[in-house]
Amino acid sequence: MRHIVVLLCVAGSALQAQETSSTATPVKPMALPGTGAVALPNANPFPSTYRAPASRATLITNATILTAAGPQIDRGFILLRDGRIVSLGNGTPPAAGDAEVIDANGRYVTPGLIDTHSHLGVYAAPGGEALSDGNEATAPTTARVWAEHSVWPQDPQFPRVLAGGVTALQVLPGSANLIGGRSVVLKVVPSVSVQGMKFPGAKYGVKMACGENPKRVYASRGPSTRMGNVAGYRAAWIAAETYRRRWDKWLGDKSGDPPQRDLEQETMAEVLRGNILVHNHCYRADEMMQMIDIAREFGYRIRSFHHGVEAYKLADVMARDSISGSLWSDWGGFKMEAIDGIRANIALVHNAGARAIVHSDDPSGAQRLNQDAAKARAAGAAIGINVVDATLIRWITLNAAWALDLHDRIGSLEPGKNADVVLWSANPFSVYARADRVWIDGASRFDRMDPKQLWRTDFELGWVPLPSTSTQGRR
Amino acid sequence: MRTTGRIVATTLALALTGVAQAQDIVAITGGTIYPVSGPRIENATIVLTNGVITAMGASVAVPAGARRVDATGKWITPGLVAASSTLGVVEVGAVADTRDSRARGKDNIAASFRVWDAFNPQAVSLPVARQDGGITTVGVMPSGGLIAGLGAVFELREGASAESMLRKAPVAMVATLDASSAAGSASRAEALGRLRTLLRDSREFTLARARYDAGSMRELSASRADLDAMQLVLKGTIPLVVAADRASEILNAISIGKEFGIRVVISSGAEAWSVAPQLAAARIPVLTGAMNNIPESFNALGQRQENLALLRAAGVQVAIVGNGAGGEDNFNVRNLRYEAGNAVAYGMSWDDALRAITLTPAEILGVSDRVGSLSIGKSANLVIWSGDPFEYATIPERVFVAGKDTRIMTRQDQLTARYRTLPVKY
Numbered sequence: 001m002r003h004i005v006v007l008l009c010v011a012g013s014a015l016q017a018q019e020t021s022s023t024a025t026p027v028k029p030m031a032l033p034g035t036g037a038v039a040l041p042n043a044n045p046f047p048s049t050y051r052a053p054a055s056r057a058t059l060i061t062n063a064t065i066l067t068a069a070g071p072q073i074d075r076g077f078i079l080l081r082d083g084r085i086v087s088l089g090n091g092t093p094p095a096a097g098d099a100e101v102i103d104a105n106g107r108y109v110t111p112g113l114i115d116t117h118s119h120l121g122v123y124a125a126p127g128g129e130a131l132s133d134g135n136e137a138t139a140p141t142t143a144r145v146w147a148e149h150s151v152w153p154q155d156p157q158f159p160r161v162l163a164g165g166v167t168a169l170q171v172l173p174g175s176a177n178l179i180g181g182r183s184v185v186l187k188v189v190p191s192v193s194v195q196g197m198k199f200p201g202a203k204y205g206v207k208m209a210c211g212e213n214p215k216r217v218y219a220s221r222g223p224s225t226r227m228g229n230v231a232g233y234r235a236a237w238i239a240a241e242t243y244r245r246r247w248d249k250w251l252g253d254k255s256g257d258p259p260q261r262d263l264e265q266e267t268m269a270e271v272l273r274g275n276i277l278v279h280n281h282c283y284r285a286d287e288m289m290q291m292i293d294i295a296r297e298f299g300y301r302i303r304s305f306h307h308g309v310e311a312y313k314l315a316d317v318m319a320r321d322s323i324s325g326s327l328w329s330d331w332g333g334f335k336m337e338a339i340d341g342i343r344a345n346i347a348l349v350h351n352a353g354a355r356a357i358v359h360s361d362d363p364s365g366a367q368r369l370n371q372d373a374a375k376a377r378a379a380g381a382a383i384g385i386n387v388v389d390a391t392l393i394r395w396i397t398l399n400a401a402w403a404l405d406l407h408d409r410i411g412s413l414e415p416g417k418n419a420d421v422v423l424w425s426a427n428p429f430s431v432y433a434r435a436d437r438v439w440i441d442g443a444s445r446f447d448r449m450d451p452k453q454l455w456r457t458d459f460e461l462g463w464v465p466l467p468s469t470s471t472q473g474r475r
Numbered sequence: 476m477r478t479t480g481r482i483v484a485t486t487l488a489l490a491l492t493g494v495a496q497a498q499d500i501v502a503i504t505g506g507t508i509y510p511v512s513g514p515r516i517e518n519a520t521i522v523l524t525n526g527v528i529t530a531m532g533a534s535v536a537v538p539a540g541a542r543r544v545d546a547t548g549k550w551i552t553p554g555l556v557a558a559s560s561t562l563g564v565v566e567v568g569a570v571a572d573t574r575d576s577r578a579r580g581k582d583n584i585a586a587s588f589r590v591w592d593a594f595n596p597q598a599v600s601l602p603v604a605r606q607d608g609g610i611t612t613v614g615v616m617p618s619g620g621l622i623a624g625l626g627a628v629f630e631l632r633e634g635a636s637a638e639s640m641l642r643k644a645p646v647a648m649v650a651t652l653d654a655s656s657a658a659g660s661a662s663r664a665e666a667l668g669r670l671r672t673l674l675r676d677s678r679e680f681t682l683a684r685a686r687y688d689a690g691s692m693r694e695l696s697a698s699r700a701d702l703d704a705m706q707l708v709l710k711g712t713i714p715l716v717v718a719a720d721r722a723s724e725i726l727n728a729i730s731i732g733k734e735f736g737i738r739v740v741i742s743s744g745a746e747a748w749s750v751a752p753q754l755a756a757a758r759i760p761v762l763t764g765a766m767n768n769i770p771e772s773f774n775a776l777g778q779r780q781e782n783l784a785l786l787r788a789a790g791v792q793v794a795i796v797g798n799g800a801g802g803e804d805n806f807n808v809r810n811l812r813y814e815a816g817n818a819v820a821y822g823m824s825w826d827d828a829l830r831a832i833t834l835t836p837a838e839i840l841g842v843s844d845r846v847g848s849l850s851i852g853k854s855a856n857l858v859i860w861s862g863d864p865f866e867y868a869t870i871p872e873r874v875f876v877a878g879k880d881t882r883i884m885t886r887q888d889q890l891t892a893r894y895r896t897l898p899v900k901y
Binding site: 125126127128156157160212312313314315316330331332333334335336339340341342343344348352363364367368371374375377378381382383429430431432433434459460463464465467 | 567568569570599600603607749766767768769770771772773775776777779781804805806807809810813816817819820865866867868869870887890891892894895897898899
């Protein structure tokens with residue numbers, strides 16, 4: 001499978017991707033052990049069963065295209081075939097052949113949106129204890145748990161987020177724990193099993209959380225303070241490093257019995273080997289600075305700070321260390337560690353040269369990542385940071401793809417990349433815009449005007465009334 | 476939208492210009508005015524005298540001594556009205572010491588709870604709602620329990636005392652029918668029964684106060700103060716704002732209104748669209764959001780974004796309440812205008828959406844004599860927008876409250892300025 005190498009796709013000014021002076025353990029992919037031997041770690045025990053359905057080719061013409069990889073294309077075309085983007089541009093469209101041809105008539109085309117911070121499926125609607133599966137709040141470090149084992153594919157939030165143009169998302173465990181467990185990257189498609197939604201080949205992430213949540217949840221048994229939190233991370237990494245060394249040695253020489261497996265440490269060791277990405281919930285700048293030092297101490301990288309309401313205070317450091325910011329446009333003030341949230345946060349992070357990402361952490365916000373991006377841009381414009389549509393789109397596509405290390409496959413419209421595409425009724429950064437069509441791997445997954453394409457989860461049958469076609473909205 | 480160059484000028488304006496030197500007069504010229512109570516006026520002048528609108532129209536002369544504000548190319552609307560919030564009574568949601576929106580009450584009844592007595596005019600979220608959101612009037616409502624208490628309306632004046640910001644109190648009695656656990660009942664029917672009992676007891680109490688005071692009356696379901704406060708509802712002085720989501724609960728609230736002859740307003744109202752004809756027939760207004768479409772509870776399975784448009788089409792009076800309102804997310808009360816934009820995207824007319832965040836909430840809260848639209852004699856609460864107020868690219872450039880051009884840098888603005896260039900210099 002060939003992938004286009006994506007160039008020049010970082011946010012704003014070129015990233016200063018200098019290496020940190022770190023004591024990082026050299027990153028070596030772990031050799032795959034034999035299969036079926038439970039004494040050995042299985043790198044992929046719950047493999048993706050997702051296969052893109054066969055689909056008719058699609059040619060969209062006369063569109064304004066925000067590619068996330070270059071300048072805006074006016075009156076452009078884009079051809080999707082066999083799950084891939086074949087070509088795009090503003091010249092004469094290629095012969096359509098058997099393709100469905102859509103005259104966009106000035107409407108907008110963007111890559112499918114990507115949400116780096118979702119709890120869909122693990123905190124499924126209609127909520128309540130029975131569906132509250134996002135926090136294994138029984139111990140402060142639970143790297144052993146995997147979010148995918150909590151995902152309910154029939155969560156009615158999935159189709160709503162798809163209708164908002166989201167084609168891929170990262171489901172994370174909650175933030176009760178210092179180390180909350182593995183995340184999983186999903187395609188927003190109907191499936192009996194979570195395996196049928198898993199993005200093939202996507203790396204796992206691990207969720208870490210700073211600050212108020214862990215110390216509140218564990219107040220009675222510890223950690224109950226921020227210093228307790230930090231001691232907790234460090235103790236966990238020390239144990240993980242011992243485990244990694246013991247296993248890597250055994251995998252090298254296969255001498256004697258393999259060491260005892262430990263689910264907790266398997267995830268942690270994979271982080272140290274660079275095979276699992278760190279997604280770190282952290283609000284305050286001072287705590288983020290400490291998390292950066294902890295990462296350096298133990299030789300791992302932080303791929304993205306999540307929430308980061310104070311990211312603007314250390315945006316220069318994030319740029320220097322290639323740490324992306326998965327951020328809200330305007331949440332703040334709801335707890336002490338959020339009181340310094342400002343609406344220009346994302347624009348300031350972008351302006352400093354770090355990868356700025358609009359994330360949701362919220363099933364409502366996930367349906368409107370485009371609107372949140374527009375809101376964040378306006379706050380930047382108010383202080384003289386101007387971001388054009390062609391750049392802004394990266395905050396909800398390519399930069400998010402980078403945070404998941406999937407930027408060579410999704411996140412921008414370029415020949416050879418997955419055909420994850422949204423056709424919008426208007427400029428997606430207008431409050432009045434709605435997604436008209438959504439394709440994932442070239443297959444049409446949502447069509448606002450076609451009730452036959454309306455994805456109704458099992459839960460919705462009988463419970464949730466069907467929208468009548470007379471109320472589709474004005475555009 | 477139709478454009479007219481209607482001239483509105485009154486003797487009030489003429490009378491006031493005679494003593495201009497003693498007056499604080501502002502004339503805003505050149506903008507397009509959306510008065511809400513009438514058609515838009517292009518290239519208009521609006522004159523604010525001592526905090527009141529004294530002239531408005533396309534051919535209004537600028538009075539001598541007036542400070543001029545050029546609004547050429549701008550959109551001018553009434554200051555927005557957020558019907559329900561906890562602004563000023565909750566500062567940081569997760570910090571108990573800053574929360575004053577819930578009374579302990581007795582048996583989940585706190586009818587006599589006057590939430591406005593806790594209003595903190597220094598709350599940093601107040602200028603955020605005003606300067607970022609163009610909101611000049613807010614309903615401040617209590618929450619929790621079967622009967623949460625009494626709400627009030629405040630004007631977001633700058634640097635003013637709570638007393639001078641208070642526009643009207645009380646304006647509403649807040650109740651919760653749905654979410655029976657929040658209302659302290661084990662069944663929705665129990666919550667409804669307790670509400671009915673409270674209303675009956677309150678009626679009986681006022682008919683037999685002497686007996687009650689003499690201690691010769693059976694035990695009633697609430698304290699004397701609460702029974703007393705409920706008279707405002709029974710007399711129709713203020714509406715009972717009932718939080719109800721499920722259609723059947725909304726119908727129950729309609730029944731309660733008929734049974735006791737009281738004014739009912741539905742808030743939250745996830746499934747209100749499905750009983751829109753009944754709400755219209757009973758003339759019951761609805762306070763709800765425009766961005767809710769998740770079947771997030773068994774009360775709200777039918778929740779959908781077309782709710783407002785469908786209610787409006789059925790003739791129901793609707794006011795938009797944002798996601799940030801009522802839920803103590805006080806930073807984002809400012810996002811009310813985006814809710815209105817989303818309502819338009821899901822079928823509401825632009826004019827109706829603007830009305831639903833200005834005049835209609837003012838009417839529901841009983842303050843439309845002073846705020847909610849731009850007309851002669853009304854309080855000079857208005858916003859000069861850089862464009863369509865519902866659009867993300869638009870900012871509120873100037874916000875006038877009672878004629879004063881509010882310009883405070885919010886705490887958030889100060890942080891932004893401090894960290895505009897890194898590394899920070901303290």
